[in-house]
Amino acid sequence: MNESWLFAELERVAGPLTPLQRVLLGTDGSVTRILELATGAPVTITTLLQTVEAASPQVAEMLAVPLGQEVNHRIVELKNTRTGETLIYAESYTPLSRLSPSFREDLMRADTPIGRILEQHRLETRREIVKMSAGQREAPVAASFGLSGKPRFLSRQYRIIHQEHPLIHIEEIFPAFLFSGEMRVVIDAPSRLHLGLLDMNGSLGRIDGGIGLALDEPRLVVLARQSETFLAEGGDADARERVLAAARSVSGSLNLPGAAEFTIQAQFPGHAGLGRGTQLALSAACALCRLYGQEWTARDLARMTGRGGTSGIGTASFGGGGFIIDGGHSFGATRDKTAFLPSSASQGVRPPEVILRRDFPEAWKILLVIPEVSPGASGRAERDLFLRYCPVPLEEVRELCHLAMVSLLPGLAEEDLDLFGSAINRMQELGFKRVENQLQPPRIADLMEAMRDAGAAAAGLSSFGPTVYAIGEGRMHDVESAAREVIPSLGGGRILLTRARNSGAVVTVA
Structure with a gap:
């Protein structure tokens, strides 16, 4: 999907994005590394959920796998280790049938960024952005950022493609005020x-x-x-x-x-x-x-x-x-x-x-x-x-x-x-x-x-x-x-x- 069109549609709803917000939403590189450079602090992964489950109709369509096939479902927070602040809430689905045994073992260790796992296994992959959006989210997402009420979030969905098949589908979410350029303490x-x-x-x-x-x-x-x-x-x-x-x-x-x-x-x-x-x-x-x-x-x-x-x-x-x-x-x-x-x-x-x-x-x-x-x-x-x-x-x-x-x-x-x-x-x-x-x-x-x-x-x-x-x-x-x-x-x-x-x-x- 054309990224320029995605950004134009997102800014029509959310208003102008800052350069850092555009980078986080549009990058084909490591989000973890970008966050570390932007904050000047190491970023750690906290796993909230990791289960193996049968692919639902929606997940099967996202990953182009048969309905009911085993997928790894993972929800994590990317956190600033210096402040404890949650920077990104991320949810991913991975079909186990497309993973080597060693890749699967590393993925199930939970608290390792997916980008680093891909680097370690030297897989030739590309990222394909599927969707960008702005709007409210369910309570568990807001709670990860310590938010209540009806805050607005920015998000993107993308797939990591390996050998022309979706290897991982990821959604990354953060509050619209985060990385907005305004001063925060x-x-x-x-x-x-x-x-x-x-x-x-x-x-x-x-x-x-x-x-x-x-x-x-x-x-x-x-x-x-x-x-x-x-x-x-x-x-x-x-x-x-x-x-x-x-x-x-x-x-x-x-x-x-x-x-x-x-x-x-x-x-x-x-x-x-x-x-x-x-x-x-x-x-x-x-x-x-x-x-x-x-x-x-x-x-x-x-x-x-x-x-x-x-x-x-x-x-x-x-x-x-x-x-x-x-x-x-x-x-x-x-x-x-x-x-x-x-x-x-x-x-x-x-x-x-x-x-x-x-x-x-x-x-x-x-x-x-x-x-x-x-x-x-x-x-x-x-x-x-x-x-x-x-x-x-x-x-x-x-x-x-x-x-x-x-x-x-x-x-x-x-x-x-x-x-x-x-x-x-x-x-x-x-x-x-x-x-x-x-x-x-x-x-x-x-x-x-x-x-x-x-x-x-x-x-x-x-x-x-x-x-x-x-x-x-x-x-x-x-x-x-x-x-x-x-x-x-x-x-x-x-x-x-x-x-x-x-x-x-x-x-x-x-």
């Missing part, structure tokens, strides 16, 4: 573990003092582009509301000349002890500022969005990652804070200064267990708990500080996991962390004990939970098995092996 922000608050007694005129670390997974990915009004899509309703609230707050503080449209492309659960609220607020704020040529520190953004009024771990995780201790806030009638309150009830309180930040050992792994129980305390309930249980006993604060200085930090500095872990385990029984643990379902304590018994050097509760973590070395198979035995009694949940992130949020401007 992508924020890849970490989750975090909150290990505890050092001083919720206040007898020395200071309170709070957070301890925690940034996590590589799960993570938050937010894309933003300029818009006349503030809009948010992707994620859940709470996430979208938080993004918009933060953006409006920053826009008002800085009197920015425009708004932004945000897309939440990856998220993790809220009110689970992983710090989602702060990462959403800072990601939205940072992206909006970059869109309008401004750069602010994480602490500045936290101040403008009302985050960090109790703990500074989320703010510092966004800013630089790693293992963090913050200095808390002054406490008294004319000081930073006059009452024991969570961050959500401490609007206008400056984020605390970081007094220690170190890389977390790469060899130490972290197993997260996120039970499907009621979310951790938030809002009014969280505020009431602070007021009810604080101040905590002074002797417990003293022991917490003692543990931090002679066990936790030396263990971290010397990479002595047993010493570090012993401090984490004891911290579960002291200060405000003791209160947080006492408010959990009984089986949460059983879960932590089971993971320690299975070999974890440490196990604890992150923030108000319900997320529980274990720290160890290696793949932690025994610890994971122990967690899987207990998790059904909590109603199920997610288990994830991750590691610390020793850098902050990644900001990509494209």
Whole structure:
């Protein structure tokens, strides 16, 4: 089919295409390689579906094979490895009868671009573009890009011809705004573990003092582009509301000349002890500022969005990652804070200064267990708990500080996991962390004990939970098995092996 006519018909519906969009839709070369050159980052393949199935009438016609013949059906995402952003959604059909055994084996390995498989087997092929189109797509396609509502997509269908027969039929799809030439900002922000608050007694005129670390997974990915009004899509309703609230707050503080449209492309659960609220607020704020040529520190953004009024771990995780201790806030009638309150009830309180930040050992792994129980305390309930249980006993604060200085930090500095872990385990029984643990379902304590018994050097509760973590070395198979035995009694949940992130949020401007 004449490609000039295809482009003319597409632009009649979709409007003018950018040069990069035309290249992606019209190339007879490797789309993966073009994307890598355009983004300056490696592109990886994530397989969503790979099955062998009987050719339907439509597929049989596309591939010129008999109805019911076995075909390999594959759906993949081409993703920017630096940002996690999905660049292309691709669906392909391949008749197995036309593949050599070695080609079939490579194809079934799933996460290899088809173009690279063709190169490896040195097949003489040509690409034949069948169709180009613009329009809406079904929900699974939109979900791959973190989109909701009714976004418009561009797509092309083409066949790879070998020995004058269709070898593969492929459809590649991407949002119409992607590769459009407009400025986009992508924020890849970490989750975090909150290990505890050092001083919720206040007898020395200071309170709070957070301890925690940034996590590589799960993570938050937010894309933003300029818009006349503030809009948010992707994620859940709470996430979208938080993004918009933060953006409006920053826009008002800085009197920015425009708004932004945000897309939440990856998220993790809220009110689970992983710090989602702060990462959403800072990601939205940072992206909006970059869109309008401004750069602010994480602490500045936290101040403008009302985050960090109790703990500074989320703010510092966004800013630089790693293992963090913050200095808390002054406490008294004319000081930073006059009452024991969570961050959500401490609007206008400056984020605390970081007094220690170190890389977390790469060899130490972290197993997260996120039970499907009621979310951790938030809002009014969280505020009431602070007021009810604080101040905590002074002797417990003293022991917490003692543990931090002679066990936790030396263990971290010397990479002595047993010493570090012993401090984490004891911290579960002291200060405000003791209160947080006492408010959990009984089986949460059983879960932590089971993971320690299975070999974890440490196990604890992150923030108000319900997320529980274990720290160890290696793949932690025994610890994971122990967690899987207990998790059904909590109603199920997610288990994830991750590691610390020793850098902050990644900001990509494209």
